[in-house]
Amino acid sequence: MFHRSSTKAAVAASxxxxxxxxxxxxxxxxxxxxxPEVACDFEAPSSPTTVNVLAYNSSAIDPFTNALVxxxxxxxxxxxxEPVDFAGQVQRTTTTLAGSSGTxxxxxxxGMIIPENAETERLIPLDDLVEQHSAQYGLDELNPQMIExxxxxxxxxxxxxxxxxxxxxxxTDIFDDLGLEPPTxxxxxxxxxxxxxxxxxxxxxxxxxxxxxxxxxxxxDSALGSLGVDLVDHEAQTPNFDQPxxxxxxxxxxxxxPFLDPQVTTFDxxxxxxxxxxxxxxxxxMFSGRMNDLVQEGNSQYFDDIGxxxxxxxxxxxxxxxxxxxxxxxxxANTDVDxxxxxxxxxxxxxxxxxxxxxxxxxxxxxxxxxxxxSPYADAANDAIGSAPPVEPxxxxxxxxxxxxxIIAQVFNGDLTPEDGAERMQDxxxxxxxxx
Amino acid sequence: xxRREYWILILPSLxxxxxxxxxxxxxxxxxxxxxxxxxxPGTFVGLDNYMLALTDPRFAASVVxxxxxxxxxxxxxxxxxxILAVLVNNLGRMRPLVLGILxxxxxxxxVVGATMFSWLFDTNFGGVANLILGWFGQDDLLWFTDRxxxxxxxxxxxxxxxxxxxxxxxxxxxxxxxxxxxxAAKIDGAGTLxxxxxxxxxxxxxxxxxxxxxxxxxxxxxxxxxxxLAPNAILNxxxxxxxxxxxMAFQDGGQQLGLGSVINVLTIVIMLIMLIPFLRNTIKEAxxx
Numbered sequence: 001m002f003h004r005s006s007t008k009a010a011v012a013a014s015x016x017x018x019x020x021x022x023x024x025x026x027x028x029x030x031x032x033x034x035x036p037e038v039a040c041d042f043e044a045p046s047s048p049t050t051v052n053v054l055a056y057n058s059s060a061i062d063p064f065t066n067a068l069v070x071x072x073x074x075x076x077x078x079x080x081x082e083p084v085d086f087a088g089q090v091q092r093t094t095t096t097l098a099g100s101s102g103t104x105x106x107x108x109x110x111g112m113i114i115p116e117n118a119e120t121e122r123l124i125p126l127d128d129l130v131e132q133h134s135a136q137y138g139l140d141e142l143n144p145q146m147i148e149x150x151x152x153x154x155x156x157x158x159x160x161x162x163x164x165x166x167x168x169x170x171x172t173d174i175f176d177d178l179g180l181e182p183p184t185x186x187x188x189x190x191x192x193x194x195x196x197x198x199x200x201x202x203x204x205x206x207x208x209x210x211x212x213x214x215x216x217x218x219x220x221d222s223a224l225g226s227l228g229v230d231l232v233d234h235e236a237q238t239p240n241f242d243q244p245x246x247x248x249x250x251x252x253x254x255x256x257x258p259f260l261d262p263q264v265t266t267f268d269x270x271x272x273x274x275x276x277x278x279x280x281x282x283x284x285x286m287f288s289g290r291m292n293d294l295v296q297e298g299n300s301q302y303f304d305d306i307g308x309x310x311x312x313x314x315x316x317x318x319x320x321x322x323x324x325x326x327x328x329x330x331x332x333a334n335t336d337v338d339x340x341x342x343x344x345x346x347x348x349x350x351x352x353x354x355x356x357x358x359x360x361x362x363x364x365x366x367x368x369x370x371x372x373x374x375s376p377y378a379d380a381a382n383d384a385i386g387s388a389p390p391v392e393p394x395x396x397x398x399x400x401x402x403x404x405x406x407i408i409a410q411v412f413n414g415d416l417t418p419e420d421g422a423e424r425m426q427d428x429x430x431x432x433x434x435x436x
Numbered sequence: 437x438x439r440r441e442y443w444i445l446i447l448p449s450l451x452x453x454x455x456x457x458x459x460x461x462x463x464x465x466x467x468x469x470x471x472x473x474x475x476x477p478g479t480f481v482g483l484d485n486y487m488l489a490l491t492d493p494r495f496a497a498s499v500v501x502x503x504x505x506x507x508x509x510x511x512x513x514x515x516x517x518x519i520l521a522v523l524v525n526n527l528g529r530m531r532p533l534v535l536g537i538l539x540x541x542x543x544x545x546x547v548v549g550a551t552m553f554s555w556l557f558d559t560n561f562g563g564v565a566n567l568i569l570g571w572f573g574q575d576d577l578l579w580f581t582d583r584x585x586x587x588x589x590x591x592x593x594x595x596x597x598x599x600x601x602x603x604x605x606x607x608x609x610x611x612x613x614x615x616x617x618x619x620a621a622k623i624d625g626a627g628t629l630x631x632x633x634x635x636x637x638x639x640x641x642x643x644x645x646x647x648x649x650x651x652x653x654x655x656x657x658x659x660x661x662x663x664x665l666a667p668n669a670i671l672n673x674x675x676x677x678x679x680x681x682x683x684m685a686f687q688d689g690g691q692q693l694g695l696g697s698v699i700n701v702l703t704i705v706i707m708l709i710m711l712i713p714f715l716r717n718t719i720k721e722a723x724x725x
Contacts, residue, residue, distance in 0.1 A: 091686050098475025212668060266580040266667040267560075274560050409671055 035066035036357035055108035060289030063358035118152035158328030160365035182309035193259035207281035223249035225389025239429035250418035517602025542600035609640030
């Protein structure tokens with residue numbers, strides 16, 4: 001058997017390491033310390049009430065969550081938010097909305113999942129509550145495009161808090177040295193990347209989030225959208241991968257391959273940020289919520305050399321290579337907490353004060369409050385938000401996306417030709433639509 | 437002990453086993469025969485989900501990958517665990533310190549340890565392993581996208597995480613071997629290798645079997661290590677059975693709970709098949725006592 005001293009040392013080391021690791025990995029549960037002070041007025045419930053909030057942690061979402069937790073926890077009401085990443089949020093949203101009673105009372109939702117959950121009546125329509133309290137919270141100042149993204153068949157299912165849209169970040173020092181201008185088309189993007197690569201300083205000057213879990217689908221959808229084509233012809237209920245643009249979108253992305261890290265299909269947005277931080281890339285295109293991190297002195301020695309521009313267009317497309325993703329607060333139909341109480345909370349979280357406090361980390365849903373004075377990427381984001389391809393608010397789109405993602409990855413990886421990939425995507429997506 | 441006392445004492449365990457083992461097992465088998473989504477009763481589809489799984493090349497690839505990984509990791513952790521245990525057993529005053537340090541990788545949560553481990557191979561986050569390989573002229577290994585480099589990295593991580601457990605169990609076994617037997621072997625002229633192969637290892641055969649059983653059960657369920665280490669698992673065939681289940685039943689709001697349940701049932705079958713030799717030995721030893 002072990003000697004007593006050995007056992008003690010081993011146990012002590014184990015406990016110490018466990019505490020160290022759990023402490024590092026637990027995330028903050030008191031993220032409300034930097035939250036703005038805003039009014040969160042509601043009629044106090046008759047009994048102590050706990051409101052559980054499901055929202056993933058990111059620099060763009062945290063300001064709104066923090067405002068909710070910090071200001072609405074009062075009068076026997078406790079607002080609880082546990083840290084969770086985006087993947088965890090996706091799973092928990094599915095499971096908590098599935099049954100007759102759920103774990104969460106307020107859920108952070110986004111445009112892609114609104115239609116399905118609205119159609120199955122898992123989310124409460126907010127129209128009446130908005131009408132009743134619009135003046136109190138200035139809800140008529142919310143961006144109509146974002147309101148539309150949170151609606152399904154004419155009803156509103158989430159109060160929009162902030163939007164994410166693709167923005168291009170580039171190294172101004174390198175562009176100035178080489179006399180380059182920010183590219184406005186994919187052809188120009190290729191030329192600029194080639195020029196930087198030719199200088200020999202960077203092997204892979206372009207950084208795009210193309211992780212096979214979902215980033216690659218967003219990238220393909222953005223390229224196709226830039227060419228003016230949706231994933232699905234919603235009237236005919238047929239996929240659009242038999243259109244020439246389906247192959248053109250693949251070719252546009254594949255032409256950038258030489259300028260991207262060979263392992264780019266493993267790079268999500270944090271990895272792309274890291275490439276910009278450590279100077280291994282000179283140009284990146286990702287969601288706007290990631291942009292403010294690039295100009296923080298504590299993150300990178302290049303913080304002062306970052307410029308922003310709207311993303312380029314593919315071909316001579318009408319729209320930019322972009323995706324508009326709107327986040328908002330929804331109330332699940334299976335919550336036991338009073339809807340009125342919950343609405344006051346989410347409305348206060350998207351109020352003017354909260355929204356202003358969220359800048360520049362987020363691009364809040366209120367019109368005209370993001371300006372060059374308060375956000376370093378305001379011009380780029382304001383340009384991009386008006387030129388993003390329209391969203392496709394249909395319940396079957398996530399399932400079509402899940403079906404075609406592995407095929408997109410195979411094409412991008414060189415295992416399938418764009419033609420073969422498009423053909424398979426057409427068949428698999430049609431199967432999904434037929435099953436509707 | 438009276439029969440009544442016996443049942444009072446054993447009832448809580450039976451209730452826990454019923455609630456945490458038999459009910460989930462029943463639901464898994466039930467769902468495997470249904471087309472079912474979260475929160476819905478589902479529709480009976482017979483063996484359709486089994487046919488779907490057994491004809492999916494991705495599932496076949498995940499079985500091959502997982503079983504291969506399990507066998508390699510099991511062999512390596514037993515061999516290296518034994519060597520480490522012998523070395524630690526021969527230490528003097530430094531033993532507690534060394535033992536404590538060796539245990540760290542075992543107590544770190546898999547996903548955290550695997551993330552840190554991945555940075556060793558990721559140039560974007562330092563890439564110490566790449567730096568060292570670069571000194572030897574090998575600087576173009578794509579650890580995360582190429583199949584075999586990725587498999588090597590995954591195996592190294594699983595071994596790193598499981599080695600302390602193996603070492604700990606085998607160390608306990610070594611400390612239980614009577615010194616007299618070892619001394620007698622020495623007097624009979626046994627060399628170092630002979631002493632280990634003919635005296636010590638046969639004495640701790642039960643412990644070695646235990647390490648093998650636990651390793652098989654643990655590695656067959658390998659999942660969270662692969663999130664940071666195998667982001668391209670579907671493309672390069674390095675998807676474990678558990679990751680395949682997750683991708684089908686959970687990822688991006690996936691709802692194929694029936695298919696996920698089938699994979700769980702089949703995983704239990706695979707696990708039982710792999711455990712048969714070790715379970716037979718354990719039963720034999722128990723009978724001989």
